Amino acid sequence: MDPIIVEDLSFSYTAEQLVLQDINFRVKQGEWVAIAGHNGSGKSTLAKCLNGLLMPKSGEVITCGRNTKDKETIMDLRRRAGMVFQQPDNQLVAPTVADDVAFGLENAGIPFKEMQERVKESIHRMKLDGLEDREPHRLSGGQKQRVALAGITALRPEVIILDEATSMLDPVGRQEVQEMMRTLCREEGITIVSITHDVEEASEADRMLVMHEGRLLADDTPREIFRQQEVLVQAKLTLPLPVKLSRMLREEGIRLPQDIMSEQELVDALCEWK
Amino acid sequence: MLKNVIIGQYVPGRSFVHSLDPRSKLITIFLFMIFIFISRDPFVLSSAVLLTAAAFLTAGIPFKFFWKGIRIILIIVVLTFTLHLFMTQEGMVLLDLGWITIYSGGLIEGGLIALRLFLLIILATMLTLTTTPVDLTDGMERLMKPLKRVKVPTHELALMMSIALRFIPTLLEETQKIVKAQTARGASFSQGSLWKRVNALIPVLIPLFVSSFKRAEDLAIAMEARGYAGGEGRTKFRQLSWRTRDTMIVSFLLLFGVFSIITRIS
Ligand SMILES: Nc1ncnc2c1ncn2[C@@H]1O[C@H](COP(=O)(O)OP(=O)(O)O)[C@@H](O)[C@H]1O
Ligand SMILES: [Mg+2]
Numbered sequence: 001m002d003p004i005i006v007e008d009l010s011f012s013y014t015a016e017q018l019v020l021q022d023i024n025f026r027v028k029q030g031e032w033v034a035i036a037g038h039n040g041s042g043k044s045t046l047a048k049c050l051n052g053l054l055m056p057k058s059g060e061v062i063t064c065g066r067n068t069k070d071k072e073t074i075m076d077l078r079r080r081a082g083m084v085f086q087q088p089d090n091q092l093v094a095p096t097v098a099d100d101v102a103f104g105l106e107n108a109g110i111p112f113k114e115m116q117e118r119v120k121e122s123i124h125r126m127k128l129d130g131l132e133d134r135e136p137h138r139l140s141g142g143q144k145q146r147v148a149l150a151g152i153t154a155l156r157p158e159v160i161i162l163d164e165a166t167s168m169l170d171p172v173g174r175q176e177v178q179e180m181m182r183t184l185c186r187e188e189g190i191t192i193v194s195i196t197h198d199v200e201e202a203s204e205a206d207r208m209l210v211m212h213e214g215r216l217l218a219d220d221t222p223r224e225i226f227r228q229q230e231v232l233v234q235a236k237l238t239l240p241l242p243v244k245l246s247r248m249l250r251e252e253g254i255r256l257p258q259d260i261m262s263e264q265e266l267v268d269a270l271c272e273w274k
Numbered sequence: 275m276l277k278n279v280i281i282g283q284y285v286p287g288r289s290f291v292h293s294l295d296p297r298s299k300l301i302t303i304f305l306f307m308i309f310i311f312i313s314r315d316p317f318v319l320s321s322a323v324l325l326t327a328a329a330f331l332t333a334g335i336p337f338k339f340f341w342k343g344i345r346i347i348l349i350i351v352v353l354t355f356t357l358h359l360f361m362t363q364e365g366m367v368l369l370d371l372g373w374i375t376i377y378s379g380g381l382i383e384g385g386l387i388a389l390r391l392f393l394l395i396i397l398a399t400m401l402t403l404t405t406t407p408v409d410l411t412d413g414m415e416r417l418m419k420p421l422k423r424v425k426v427p428t429h430e431l432a433l434m435m436s437i438a439l440r441f442i443p444t445l446l447e448e449t450q451k452i453v454k455a456q457t458a459r460g461a462s463f464s465q466g467s468l469w470k471r472v473n474a475l476i477p478v479l480i481p482l483f484v485s486s487f488k489r490a491e492d493l494a495i496a497m498e499a500r501g502y503a504g505g506e507g508r509t510k511f512r513q514l515s516w517r518t519r520d521t522m523i524v525s526f527l528l529l530f531g532v533f534s535i536i537t538r539i540s
Contacts, residue, residue, distance in 0.1 A: 053499060075501050083499045090492035093500075095408050095439045102511035107501040109509050119511065137443040151500065
C-alpha cells in the first residue's frame with residue numbers, strides 16, 4: 001500500500017475560510033515528492049495533516065496504512081512518519097545533541113540498551129560524530145537540521161516530511177541537509193515529502209506538487225511542470241537557473257537538447273555543443 | 275558583571291567530586307547545610323570548614339577563577355555579618371560610640387551566620403561547577419520521584435527545567451541580537467536617566483516576548499510530532515550510576531550529622 005494517501009482532503013482553521021480544498025494525491029513507497037507554492041498557499045497546513053498534527057475537516061489522510069483520525073494508532077503513525085520543521089532552533093528539545101536524538105526513542109519507550117545503539121547509529125548516519133555532547137545553540141543551522149533528522153531516523157521511519165527544512169540555512173547548510181535527504185531516499189528507500197521554495201531542490205524530486213490557494217494546482221514530474229508556463233506564473237515559481245539559462249540559449253538559436261534540468265546536464269550539453 | 279558570575283557554569287574535569295553521582299552530591303550538600311545550620315559547636319564548624327576545603331582541593335577548580343566568580347556573591351555575606359554585628363544586643367559591650375554599640379554577642383552571631391553562608395555559597399558554586407546542568411536536573415528528578423505519589427508532577431517539572439536549560443542560551447543570543455538591532459536604530463541603553471534606560475528596554479523585551487511565544491508554540495508542535503505524550507511509558511536515555519563512593523560519601527555525611535547533633539544536645 002502507498003505510504004501516503006490523501007483523499008478529498010479539506011481543512012480550515014476558522015469557520016470562514018477553507019485553507020485546504022479537495023486535495024487528492026498518493027505518494028509511492030521510496031518516492032521523493034516536492035511540494036511548492038507561494039507563501040500562505042497551505043503547504044505547512046497540508047504537511048501537518050499528513051502526520052495527524054491537524055485533523056481533516058472532511059476527507060481522509062492515510063499515512064503508513066493508518067488513518068490520521070484514529071487515536072489508537074496516531075503515536076505509531078508519527079513514529080513512522082517523522083517531520084522536520086523550518087526553524088532549526090525551535091524543534092530541538094534537549095540540552096545536548098545525543099539527548100535530543102534520543103527524545104523520540106524515549107517517547108516510544110525503547111529500552112535503554114537499544115536506545116543507546118540507535119542514537120549512536122543515527123548520529124553517525126547524519127555525520128554528527130563527535131558532537132554528541134554539544135549544546136544545540138553551539139551548532140550551525142545545517143548541523144541543527146541534521147540533528148533533527150537524526151532524531152527522526154533513530155525511529156526508523158518509513159516517511160520523512162520536511163517543511164521548508166532548508167529555507168533558513170546558508171548555502172553550505174543547505175547542501176549538507178540536501179545530501180542527507182538524497183542518501184535517505186535514494187539509498188535507504190525512505191519516502192520523502194519535501195516542502196520547498198528552492199526550485200533547484202524540487203527539480204531533484206521524482207514528482208512535484210504545486211499548491212495554490214489551498215488547492216492542488218499541478219501534480220507531475222518537475223520536468224513536466226517546468227514546461228507549464230501558466231502553472232509557473234500562477235504559483236509564482238521561478239525556474240531553476242540551468243533550466244532558465246538553457247531556454248534562453250535555445251531562444252538565441254543555440255541548439256541545446258530540450259529539458260535540461262541540472263547544472264551538470266547544462267555543462268555537459270555546452271561542452272558537446274558545436 | 276554577569277561574566278563574573280560562575281554559579282551555573284560547568285568546568286569539565288575528572289576529579290573525585292566530578293565523578294560522584296549528582297544525587298549523592300545533592301543529598302550531601304543538603305545534609306551538610308542542615309548540620310551546619312543547627313550546629314554552634316566550634317569543633318563541628320571547624321571540621322565543616324576543613325571538609326569544604328578538602329572538597330574544593332579535590333575538585334581541582336582553579337582558585338583564581340573560583341575567587342573571581344564568588345567575589346560578588348560574597349557581598350551578601352559581608353552585609354549579613356554587618357547587620358548581625360550592629361543589631362544583636364547580647365553579651366559584653368565591646369565598643370560604645372554613643373550612636374552605635376557593638377556587643378560580643380553580635381560579633382559571635384555575625385561571624386557564625388557569615389561562616390555558614392560562606393560555606394553554603396562555596397558548596398553550591400562547586401556543585402554547579404562540577405556537575406553538568408543536565409545531570410543536575412536529572413538528579414533532581416530522580417530525587418523528587420517519591421513526590422509523584424502525592425501528585426507532584428515531577429516529570430513535567432524536570433522537562434521544564436531541561437527545556438529552560440536548552441533555551442536560556444538561545445534567548446540570550448536573541449536578546450543580544452535585538453539590542454544590537456535597536457542600537458543600530460538609535461536606541462541607547464547606557465545613557466540618560468534611569469527612567470530613560472528602563473524605557474529603552476521595552477523595545478527589547480516586547481520582540482523577545484513575541485518570539486518566545488512563537489518558539490513555545492513551535493516547540494510544542496515539534497514535540498507532538500516526535501511522539502511526546504507525557505511521562506507515561508517513557509524510557510530514559512540518561513542513566514545515573516550510584517557507586518560505592520556515593521554510598522560512602524553520604525554515609526560519611528550522616529555520621530558527621532549525628533556527631534553535630536550530639537554536640538548540640540550535650
Ligand atoms: N494556526 C493557524 N491559525 C489560523 N490560520 C492559520 C494558521 N496557520 C496558518 N494559517 C493560515 O492558513 C493559510 C495557509 O498557511 P500555511 O499552511 O502556513 O501556508 P504555507 O506554509 O504555504 O506558507 C494562511 O492563510 C495562514 O494565514
Ligand atoms: Mg509554511
